[in-house]
Amino acid sequence: MVNQFDWQKGFGIDFDFSSGMSPQAETTRRYLSQMKGMYLEEEVRAEMCREKDPLVYEFYELGVPECGGDLAFGTTIVYPGKVNNEFYMTKGHFHTILDTAEVYWGLQGTGYMLMENMDGDVQIQLIEPGRAVYVPKGYAHRSINSGDTPLVMFFVFRGDAGHNYGTIEVKGYRKICLEENGKPVFVDNPRWK
Amino acid sequence: MVNQFDWQKGFGIDFDFSSGMSPQAETTRRYLSQMKGMYLEEEVRAEMCREKDPLVYEFYELGVPECGGDLAFGTTIVYPGKVNNEFYMTKGHFHTILDTAEVYWGLQGTGYMLMENMDGDVQIQLIEPGRAVYVPKGYAHRSINSGDTPLVMFFVFRGDAGHNYGTIEVKGYRKICLEENGKPVFVDNPRWK
Numbered sequence: 001m002v003n004q005f006d007w008q009k010g011f012g013i014d015f016d017f018s019s020g021m022s023p024q025a026e027t028t029r030r031y032l033s034q035m036k037g038m039y040l041e042e043e044v045r046a047e048m049c050r051e052k053d054p055l056v057y058e059f060y061e062l063g064v065p066e067c068g069g070d071l072a073f074g075t076t077i078v079y080p081g082k083v084n085n086e087f088y089m090t091k092g093h094f095h096t097i098l099d100t101a102e103v104y105w106g107l108q109g110t111g112y113m114l115m116e117n118m119d120g121d122v123q124i125q126l127i128e129p130g131r132a133v134y135v136p137k138g139y140a141h142r143s144i145n146s147g148d149t150p151l152v153m154f155f156v157f158r159g160d161a162g163h164n165y166g167t168i169e170v171k172g173y174r175k176i177c178l179e180e181n182g183k184p185v186f187v188d189n190p191r192w193k
Numbered sequence: 194m195v196n197q198f199d200w201q202k203g204f205g206i207d208f209d210f211s212s213g214m215s216p217q218a219e220t221t222r223r224y225l226s227q228m229k230g231m232y233l234e235e236e237v238r239a240e241m242c243r244e245k246d247p248l249v250y251e252f253y254e255l256g257v258p259e260c261g262g263d264l265a266f267g268t269t270i271v272y273p274g275k276v277n278n279e280f281y282m283t284k285g286h287f288h289t290i291l292d293t294a295e296v297y298w299g300l301q302g303t304g305y306m307l308m309e310n311m312d313g314d315v316q317i318q319l320i321e322p323g324r325a326v327y328v329p330k331g332y333a334h335r336s337i338n339s340g341d342t343p344l345v346m347f348f349v350f351r352g353d354a355g356h357n358y359g360t361i362e363v364k365g366y367r368k369i370c371l372e373e374n375g376k377p378v379f380v381d382n383p384r385w386k
Contacts, residue, residue, distance in 0.1 A: 069292040099262040156349040
């Protein structure tokens with residue numbers, strides 16, 4: 001995208017608290033067709049894409065310089081929905097510079113930040129309006145919408161952190177978030193067996 | 194303060210959108226008595242402190258590790274008020290690691306981010322609800338409340354950035370923000386002559 005923002009002299013950009021959208025920038029969109037192999041029920045996912053390819057999430061990439069002194073920021077919006085009984089979520093990622101943290105701040109909706117490090121330690125934090133979640137250094141992180149309205153978050157991370165999908169695109173995270181009896185539960189991901 | 198937050202495994206913390214306050218942490222408070230020499234009319238400031246020492250601003254320091262991979266975050270609340278006709282503001286600072294940026298996000302109230310670098314380049318950005326302001330590398334930054342309600346902002350910067358008050362405590366910024374005919378105006382700071 002064209003970089004319309006001045007990272008050297010500063011700038012302002014507006015985000016709507018309710019929708020998370022900005023009138024001054026375009027989002028990057030992830031449709032269900034782009035999430036092959038991310039859900040337990042791959043056949044259900046593929047079938048859903050054939051009917052109508054739903055938008056799962058979108059987020060802003062404002063063109064931050066890949067520099068350790070700069071900060072990438074923007075909003076992420078995860079839409080409500082499920083593949084079978086598995087909630088819509090972001091792909092999530094490790095940072096390429098592994099030991100860099102990320103701050104999320106919940107604006108609208110309800111969900112979870114699912115985090116795991118290379119040693120297999122899993123951390124789960126509730127996301128809701130007003131609640132900031134600290135994603136520590138070394139943890140892959142995925143946001144999950146467990147509600148029935150859009151999950152809107154503000155995020156900030158280091159400009160040079162980068163995204164590394166690592167094992168995530170091969171077998172996912174160690175835990176998955178399912179709806180059981182109308183409530184979100186985290187269970188072991190069978191693909192990690 | 195006792196560090197109750199787990200920066201190694203992550204944590205969540207709540208902030209109220211309206212007040213900016215968190216039930217889980219204490220703020221650091223700056224009273225007018227602590228801002229000696231910061232306002233043009235020093236005698237007015239001193240007199241205001243003798244009568245009743247008003248709270249000018251407060252912010253959260255959550256005890257982030259001083260590490261380049263971590264991120265400090267929290268809210269800052271600048272209260273409405275003036276010293277003579279100069280609006281309440283934060284002291285502001287350079288980062289000790291000069292080339293580190295900061296992201297602010299306006300939640301409530303109206304004001305300005307006043308920024309200047311070592312070469313004397315001055316940048317001014319409006320802060321209002323929903324508007325994110327990027328403070329670039331190398332710029333000292335001060336937030337000013339030009340309205341009549343609290344100015345509430347969410348902020349994020351690198352854990353090792355540090356604060357350097359440099360020339361700010363000696364002669365302030367190159368510009369000051371005054372109320373003239375009911376409106377905020379930026380004028381040259383006579384102390385920089």
